[in-house]
Amino acid sequence: MKNTFVSLIYVYLLLVSGILYAQNPTKTYQEKAGNFALAFTGIVEKGYRTGYVNTPYYPTEYTSGSLTYRGVTYTDVKLRYDCLTKRLVILTPDGKFNRVLSPEEISRAIIGNTSFVYFDSQKAKPGEGYYAVVYEGKDFSIYKQIYVSNINKESNGKVMLQKISLKERLFLLKEGEWNQLNGKSSFIKHFKNHKEELNDYCKTHQLNPRKKNETDWQKLAEYCETLIK
Numbered sequence: 001m002k003n004t005f006v007s008l009i010y011v012y013l014l015l016v017s018g019i020l021y022a023q024n025p026t027k028t029y030q031e032k033a034g035n036f037a038l039a040f041t042g043i044v045e046k047g048y049r050t051g052y053v054n055t056p057y058y059p060t061e062y063t064s065g066s067l068t069y070r071g072v073t074y075t076d077v078k079l080r081y082d083c084l085t086k087r088l089v090i091l092t093p094d095g096k097f098n099r100v101l102s103p104e105e106i107s108r109a110i111i112g113n114t115s116f117v118y119f120d121s122q123k124a125k126p127g128e129g130y131y132a133v134v135y136e137g138k139d140f141s142i143y144k145q146i147y148v149s150n151i152n153k154e155s156n157g158k159v160m161l162q163k164i165s166l167k168e169r170l171f172l173l174k175e176g177e178w179n180q181l182n183g184k185s186s187f188i189k190h191f192k193n194h195k196e197e198l199n200d201y202c203k204t205h206q207l208n209p210r211k212k213n214e215t216d217w218q219k220l221a222e223y224c225e226t227l228i229k
Contacts, residue, residue, distance in 0.1 A: 045082075045089050045098040053154055053163040056084035058146045059112065062091050067101075067109040079111045083166055084148050086129035088116070103130070117143070125178035126171060134214050135221040139228050140174040140190075142181065142217055170217070184209050187220065194227040 062078035078091035131143035170181040209216040
């Protein structure tokens with residue numbers, strides 16, 4: 001009789017613990033994960049579910065990436081960049097919450113195959129935010145800014161919605177100065193001592209660096225570095 005009573009108590013406790021876990025799985029996950037859950041405890045993102053035609057995310061969908069937060073490296077996490085708020089957003093492991101990451105805590109992150117680095121308004125002339133790395137070298141770097149160019153009104157019946165337009169632009173960061181790049185000429189003019197070599201290199205290798213042609217920018221930048229002494 002005593003053994004039966006003890007068994008019933010044990011079953012009851014298991015049922016209660018299961019119910020409590022089902023009621024708050026996120027809390028239980030964080031308690032078990034400890035420090036490894038820190039990156040998923042930021043502010044819950046409001047998002048753009050209503051009132052918008054589209055979203056300002058880049059990429060549009062969550063993409064696997066990695067980051068380091070308070071000494072803990074997270075790999076294969078779902079990330080995207082909000083170009084309007086200029087903040088990284090991470091999807092919690094259970095897929096239920098979108099958390100906003102603090103740029104003061106995370107200066108770099110990788111989304112897909114692209115590295116993003118954060119600059120505040122004092123360090124970046126074009127404005128604070130995360131910039132995609134096109135090239136980072138010893139003497140200079142090239143970054144891509146993905147930004148909201150404008151937000152227009154669009155009617156949907158009697159409802160007015162907001163439509164967000166995203167654009168991209170490239171910048172050469174050299175000796176603390178930010179200069180926009182539109183093509184090879186806008187790059188070469190900052191390296192006048194090597195103008196002839198750079199033009200010949202572009203012609204020989206058929207390079208035509210543009211906004212969407214990052215590979216050509218990388219090749220040109222790498223060659224330019226070999227010329228600088």
